[in-house]
Amino acid sequence: MGQLTLKNIVKRFGAIEVVKSVSLEVADGEFMVFVGPSGCGKSTLLRMIAGLEHTSGGDIVIDGRRVNDLPPVKRGIAMVFQSYALYPHMSVYENIAFPLRVERAPEATIREKVEAAAKILHLDQRLEQKPGMLSGGQRQRVAIGRAIVRDPEIFLFDEPLSNLDAALRADMRIELTRLHKQLGATMIYVTHDQVEAMTMADRIVVLNAGYIAQVGAPLELYHKPRNTFVAGFIGNPRMNMLPVTGIEVTAAGVEVDFQGQRLLIPVAGHKALAGAPLTLGIRPEHVGIGRGEANMTITPNVVEQLGAQTIGYAPLPGREETFCFVLPGSQSTADDQPVEVSFRAADCHLFDAEGQALERMGQFD
Template sequence: MGQLLLNNVQKFYGDYEVLKGVQLEVKNGEFVVFVGPSGCGKSTLLRMIAGLDATTAGDIVINGVRVNDLPPVKRGIAMVFQSYALYPHMTVFENIAFPLRVEKMEEAKLKAKVENAARILHLDQRLQQKPGMLSGGQRQRVAIGRAIVREPKIFLFDEPLSNLDAALRADMRIELAKLHRQLKATMIYVTHDQVEAMTMADRIVVLDAGNISQTGAPLELYHKPANQFVAGFIGNPKMNFLPVTCKGVSASGVEVDYLGQTALLPVTPRDSMAGKTLTLGIRPEHIQLNGGDIVFTVTPTVIERLGANTVAYASLNGEAENFCAMLPGSVGIRPDTPVATGINAADCHLFDEEGIAFERRVELTEIDMNVINPTAA
């Protein structure tokens, strides 16, 4: 059982406030991922939960017990770091067994725990080898095995896959997802890689400059970002933003103008909006060739052909130099050759002058809704 409550947690380094009153509850068995740009405080928050950094203010509560003043070993947590932190002179068995030897566990019980962890992580044929004989992915599994044998209430992962190549990262994402389902353990995972966040998390926590900008299931953040920061951070390639003018509102939504073209966006309107400059957001994957509620011409400057998709970075009306469109892989576009594209109002997001999102009236599929709110399925 591993429940975590962060109650108005703050962290100062001198006069610099790194975390600004973080409030978060993690339920037993959840896989929660912290994401955000460099310097947003995600790793600091993880280290504070682990007890490696002191809390300036607020409470960290694990299973109903305030742990602010407890050392790491007393908190019932296990942490896996970015660096494997393995002892090169020890075998895989001894590396995994190390925390149990510190606890002076009897040998028979220790051996059973290590062998069970090795079996879960497919390391049972490697127990007598040393780290230098293992691949990067196998070394990371050893580090995870060292955490598993402690049977912690909460697993903490600090960018554990960032030292691996792309293929190994993909493999380890799958292994970690399987491990979570098998152990049914509470896991908190820090990453800068949103692919890891979107594919592994039950819930994502987006941090921005020491504040939680939004929490939610991956598809919830994708379809309904709370603000422009989250909209631009979740999704790859990132969302495009265009300045538009509000022409009026109705029960059906908000009518906006973009370079003389009007479109009715299906969002919940607010009072006194006419004439205001707003921001329209459109994801690259929702750009289409020819036609749409709003049409425009882009001039590709860089084209990335990925097989199934073609990603084009372009200038748009001489304004957005890095406007991005994700198009079918078969399209025959070329650099410096204008292309007619368009967008549909139903795919658009809308943000006010302060970057707060208007609520979208999107029709999500039954699959989307079950993923966003599994308890409703």
């Protein structure tokens, strides 16, 4: 079992409240990812679950047992940090075996568990080597092996891939996903990288300023963000936000004025939205070159040629944000040259004056 329940968790450092009444259910065997910008409280929340930080309020319950007052070793968890924290003078075998030796486990048990973990992590040919002889990805696997041998109910990962280069991070994402499927254990993973969150998680918890902004499956957050914060954080490049004015609310959706063009956005609304300032969201990958339902002329001042994609960024008059569009790599555009772009109303999101999303009607195409 590896069920976790957080009930109104609060953390204060002096007068500053950094985690604000967080409640969450994590199912047995689930891969849950905490994601958000620096300072949102995600690592602090993980450290409270681990017992490395005391809670200022609320309850942490693991498999039906309140663990607030238990030390980390009694909680049935194992934590993997950003730093590998390996002993350089010890072999891979002894690094993995270290927590079992602290528990004074029998030598036969130690060998059985270390060899089983090494096989899972493809380290069985490296057991006699020292950490200095390994790559960054292999060292992180040793740190994960040290967690596996403890047979924890819950694995906690605190930005474990941050120290790796881009290629190794991609490889390790695959390794961790495979490991989760193989072990079937509950895993909670903290990252600031929304690509890691989208590719690995069963569900994502998006945190903002100590609050939970939204919890959901990756594609649920992508297609149906609850507010402008989630809409802008999930997705790369981030969603474009454009000012519009409500015109009319009908059974088919909310009609808005976008730069003199009338667009019917398929979202549920109420009469008070007529004449109100709203925010229209459109993802860069849903913008195309040429005329369509909604049109605008922009002048990109930065164009990135990535091979598979071409990404353009254009300033918007009177606004700090830039407008971004993503094209196929075979379709290019030039810096500082005006270009007409367009998008469909069906691909748009709509947010009220408080930044809350209006509920979509039906599914995205």
